[in-house]
Amino acid sequence: MNLNFFKHWLSDPATVGAVAPSSRYLADAMAEGVDAFEAIVEVGAGTGVVTDSLVRRHPSARLIVFELGDQLATELRGRFPQAHVVGGAFHENVSVPQD
Numbered sequence: 001m002n003l004n005f006f007k008h009w010l011s012d013p014a015t016v017g018a019v020a021p022s023s024r025y026l027a028d029a030m031a032e033g034v035d036a037f038e039a040i041v042e043v044g045a046g047t048g049v050v051t052d053s054l055v056r057r058h059p060s061a062r063l064i065v066f067e068l069g070d071q072l073a074t075e076l077r078g079r080f081p082q083a084h085v086v087g088g089a090f091h092e093n094v095s096v097p098q099d
Helices: 003-011 024-032 049-057 070-079
Strands: 039-043 062-067 084-087
Touching (some): 049 070
Parallel strands (some): 039 062
């Protein structure tokens, strides 16, 4: 089990949307279906288990990652410098192009 996940859950449970951290096997299965895309958006990256799988399996894809928890977002930026990590709520940080 991911200790970082539980530390974050204990310190700020309202920002954790899962009851347990995702496994590497689940992350790999989720990353399999995005082969045809040039850009990938991950919402709620948490500790980065899925992010890691996306980076490994699709190194040339542009990866945009949203994470509500400030500390987790900071950690994701350090671990995945190739990704654009956005800290804060997804719905508050998305720009819609105007026609």
